[in-house]
Amino acid sequence: MAEASSSRVSRRGLLTTAAGAAVVGAGLGYAGAELSGSGRSTGAPDLWRSVGGSGAPRPAGLHVQFGADASGEVVVSWHTPVSVKSPRVLLGAPDSGFGDVVAAETVAYRDGQSGTEVQVHHARISGLRPESDYVYAAAHDGAAPELGTFRTAPRGRGKFTFTSFGDQGTPTLGKPGPADPQGGTLYLNDNLGSPAAGDVTAGVEQIAPLFNLVNGDLCYANLSQDRVRTWSDWFENNTRSARHRPWMPAPGNHENERGNGPIGYQAFQTYFRVPDSGADQQLRGLWYAFTAGSVRIVVLANDDVCYQDAGNTYVRGYSGGAQRRWLADELAKSRADLGIDWIVVCMHQTAVSTVDHFNGADRAIREEWLPLFDQHGVDLVLCGHEHHYERTHPVRGAQPNDTLTPTPVDTRLDEIDATKGTTHLVIGGGGTSRPSNQLFFPGRQCRVITSAGEVDPATGKKAPVYAMEDAPWSAYRDAEHPYGFVAFDVDPGAAGGDTSIAATYYAVTGPYGRIEAVDKFTLRKPRRG
Numbered sequence: 001m002a003e004a005s006s007s008r009v010s011r012r013g014l015l016t017t018a019a020g021a022a023v024v025g026a027g028l029g030y031a032g033a034e035l036s037g038s039g040r041s042t043g044a045p046d047l048w049r050s051v052g053g054s055g056a057p058r059p060a061g062l063h064v065q066f067g068a069d070a071s072g073e074v075v076v077s078w079h080t081p082v083s084v085k086s087p088r089v090l091l092g093a094p095d096s097g098f099g100d101v102v103a104a105e106t107v108a109y110r111d112g113q114s115g116t117e118v119q120v121h122h123a124r125i126s127g128l129r130p131e132s133d134y135v136y137a138a139a140h141d142g143a144a145p146e147l148g149t150f151r152t153a154p155r156g157r158g159k160f161t162f163t164s165f166g167d168q169g170t171p172t173l174g175k176p177g178p179a180d181p182q183g184g185t186l187y188l189n190d191n192l193g194s195p196a197a198g199d200v201t202a203g204v205e206q207i208a209p210l211f212n213l214v215n216g217d218l219c220y221a222n223l224s225q226d227r228v229r230t231w232s233d234w235f236e237n238n239t240r241s242a243r244h245r246p247w248m249p250a251p252g253n254h255e256n257e258r259g260n261g262p263i264g265y266q267a268f269q270t271y272f273r274v275p276d277s278g279a280d281q282q283l284r285g286l287w288y289a290f291t292a293g294s295v296r297i298v299v300l301a302n303d304d305v306c307y308q309d310a311g312n313t314y315v316r317g318y319s320g321g322a323q324r325r326w327l328a329d330e331l332a333k334s335r336a337d338l339g340i341d342w343i344v345v346c347m348h349q350t351a352v353s354t355v356d357h358f359n360g361a362d363r364a365i366r367e368e369w370l371p372l373f374d375q376h377g378v379d380l381v382l383c384g385h386e387h388h389y390e391r392t393h394p395v396r397g398a399q400p401n402d403t404l405t406p407t408p409v410d411t412r413l414d415e416i417d418a419t420k421g422t423t424h425l426v427i428g429g430g431g432t433s434r435p436s437n438q439l440f441f442p443g444r445q446c447r448v449i450t451s452a453g454e455v456d457p458a459t460g461k462k463a464p465v466y467a468m469e470d471a472p473w474s475a476y477r478d479a480e481h482p483y484g485f486v487a488f489d490v491d492p493g494a495a496g497g498d499t500s501i502a503a504t505y506y507a508v509t510g511p512y513g514r515i516e517a518v519d520k521f522t523l524r525k526p527r528r529g
Contacts, residue, residue, distance in 0.1 A: 056084050056142030059121075061235030061271075063242035066211060068275040070153035070292040071130035074246065075273045076104075076138055079120045079235070084140035087121035091136045094149070098137065109270040112259020116228045122273040130155035148243035153210060153292035156339060157492035157499075157529075160293055163204050165485035166215030166252065166348060166384020168430035169193025170233040175225045189433065191220035191230045195511070196483040197431025198237055202513025203506060205241050207487045210292065212245060215384035215427060216252025216302075216348025221267065222312045227257060231267060248274065250299045251286055252348035252384065256311025263318045264311060265301075274299070277326055279319075287323050289330050294492055294499065294528075296334040298378075300327065300347040305368040307452045308349065308359060309462040314452075316364075324368060331376035338529045341492065341499045342418075343378045345369075350383035351406065352392055352424050353446060354474050355439040359385055360447035360466060366404040370422075379418045379523060380501070382486075384428035388437035389484055389505055389519070390477040394421030403448040403469040413475060418501075418525040424473075427486050427505075435482030446471040476519055481507035484518065492527065499527040 059078040067073025076089045087106060092098035104123035110116070121140070128134065131154045137145035153160060171194065173187035180186045204212055219234035221227040238247060249272055256264040262282050269285040277288045286301040303311060304319045334340050351365040373381065374396050394416055395406035409421040416423060429435060446469050452462035478484075484507040493499040505519040 056140060057081055058143050059138040059140065059146040061232065062138050062146045062148055062239050063235065064148065064150050064246050065248060065272060065274055066153070066246045066290050066292070067124070067126065068290050070211070070246075070290050071155035072128045072152065073124070073126045074128065074150055074152070076123045076125065076136055076148070077120060077271070077273055078138045078146065079118055079271065080140070081116075081118065083119055084121070085142070087123070087140040089123035089125065089136050089138055090145065091125060091134060094133050094135050098135070107270055109260060109266045111228050111267070112257065113227055118228060118231075118270065120270050124273070128152050131158060146243070150244060150246070151210060157294045157341070157527075159489070159491055160210040161207060161487055161489050162211050162213065162292070163207055163209040163485050163487045164213040164215060164346065164382045165200060165427045165430040166250075167217040167387050167428040167432045168200065168214070168234070169197045169220050169432050170230060170237055171195050171198035171431070172233040172237070174229050174233065191224045192432045192434055193220070194431055194433040196508060199508050199511055199513055200429075200431050200483055200485060201238050201241050203508040203515045204485060204513070206513045206515055207506075209245060209487060212241065212247045213297070213346045213382060214247055214249040214430075215346055215382055216250045217254045217384055217432075218249055218252070220254045220432075222254050222257040227267070231271065235271075248290070248297065248299065248346070250346050250348050251301045251303070253303055253308070253310035256303060256313060256315065258312035263315050264313050279322060279326065283319055283322065287326065289334070291340070293490060294339060294341040295490055296337075296340045296343050298327070298330055298334070298343065298345045300345060300369070302347045302349040302362075302365060305364045306349045306362045307364045307449045308362055308464055309452055310359070314462060316452075324372075327369070328372055331372055331378065335376045341525070341528050342380070342490070342501060343376070344380045344382065345373065345378055346382045348383065349385045350424070350426050352390070352471070352473060353386040353426060354390065354441050354444060354471050354477060355386055355388060355436045356441050356447065357439055358387070358436045360449050360464070363403060363448050363450045366398065366406065370398065370404075370406065373422050377419075378422045379525070381422055381424045383424065383426050384430070386426050387428040387432050387435045388426065388440075388478065388482070389429055390426040391475050391519070391521070392424040392473045393475045394418065394423050395473050396421035401469070402450065403446075403467050405469045405471075406473045408473045411475070414521055416521060416523050418523040423523065425486060427484070429481070429483040430485070431483060437479050437482045440477055440479050444471040444474045445469065446474075478505070478507065478518055481509065481516075481518060483508045484515075495527065495529070497527055498524050500524045
């Protein structure tokens with residue numbers, strides 16, 4: 001996929017209303033107003049309308065993503081079912097209105113199941129001020145613009161909050177079901193979603209974080225009868241948050257869609273324009289990293305290494321080791337950077353889990369990633385895949401057994417010395433209709449996938465081979481609440497002192513994002529600069 005334009009287009013058609021607010025008329029007209037050559041209007045506009053348009057589709061699924069430097073770069077993205085003319089973003093400040101126009105680049109994919117093409121428009125905006133609020137409108141000719149806001153991250157050390165969860169689905173119905181005895185057709189949800197998939201989004205907005213990490217299995221489109229509709233429903237549910245704060249995703253096994261690109265992730269890669277990792281073209285956008293304040297976020301694509309066969313196709317090893325080489329280099333550079341205090345990894349499948357009759361932990365992650373996490377002092381790992389909340393003690397190293405059981409290095413639950421080891425969180429209660437919080441082993445045990453066997457004719461997938469282990473690394477697990485997310489409050493502290501991340505797991509307990517704080521802990525370590 002080609003890279004989005006990073007050029008900043010100069011001001012076009014600045015228009016000031018009678019109330020003093022500024023809006024942009026770049027290629028757009030206004031009812032009751034005429035634009036002069038200077039962009040000034042002879043009357044205040046009362047609505048947006050198209051000039052020379054013929055009912056173009058609206059900008060759908062509006063969302064923002066950070067660039068590699070979250071203090072100075074974002075990408076604004078939206079999609080349409082057909083080609084549109086002059087996709088662009090109108091950019092400004094809350095106190096002065098719009099002033100700049102940034103051209104968007106359009107990329108597309110054709111769904112391998114339905115043949116439907118989706119056009120996605122990405123406007124890369126650079127040269128932004130750190131810790132600053134912006135307003136924008138995503139626009140193309142012939143349609144009313146969609147409005148949004150975002151805030152850039154601090155440059156250097158500063159306070160901020162981010163959130164994380166995985167395994168969401170949608171709260172919508174997309175599959176025709178049985179006939180309704182009263183007439184018509186009953187519809188079903190065929191992407192493992194539930195009403196909680198909407199409630200969790202509303203819960204995140206209660207916190208209003210700087211950004212949200214999505215730990216894979218976004219919408220389960222690969223299970224759907226209509227994959228394009230499912231992606232559209234997911235964006236429609238989440239744009240109420242994602243148009244105001246970046247939702248930064250990791251690919252999960254359910255982003256692997258048969259027929260969508262050489263390894264199945266083309267929809268995911270097209271909808272999002274995340275920081276460039278330098279990967280080959282067909283792998284672009286699957287793993288990446290970005291910096292917010294003194295935190296380096298590293299996002300991984302675990303299907304590249306996992307033994308479990310859980311997508312539409314079995315793609316283990318697809319990068320030929322390229323992702324691991326990138327990860328080793330990325331972690332080494334991040335740990336050598338004195339401006340980085342914290343390294344946080346976001347990925348989908350997990351190395352830990354104490355539930356039975358579900359996916360289990362994957363030994364391949366312990367083989368491929370955990371030694372690198374130990375070597376370079378990764379502080380926090382955020383996962384999904386298991387549909388519950390669980391956290392570990394800080395771990396470092398492994399027992400010399402068949403499952404490579406992670407070794408806990410401390411057992412305090414509230415205050416954690418992050419210099420001792422890596423804390424892993426499973427946050428997979430984003431809204432799926434198949435929670436796993438009622439499946440915990442009575443004791444601290446773990447089922448570990450140690451290899452993939454022969455193809456099971458009943459499922460068409462390679463059967464997982466499991467081994468059991470005791471799980472001394474398990475610190476906390478929530479059997480009561482199926483849905484929730486974690487908020488992380490980053491405090492850089494003072495020079496010469498400690499820096500901290502205070503984490504709160506919020507269970508989402510009802511409509512409108514009703515939340516309840518269930519688990520709290522604080523990671524602490526000496527500040528590096």
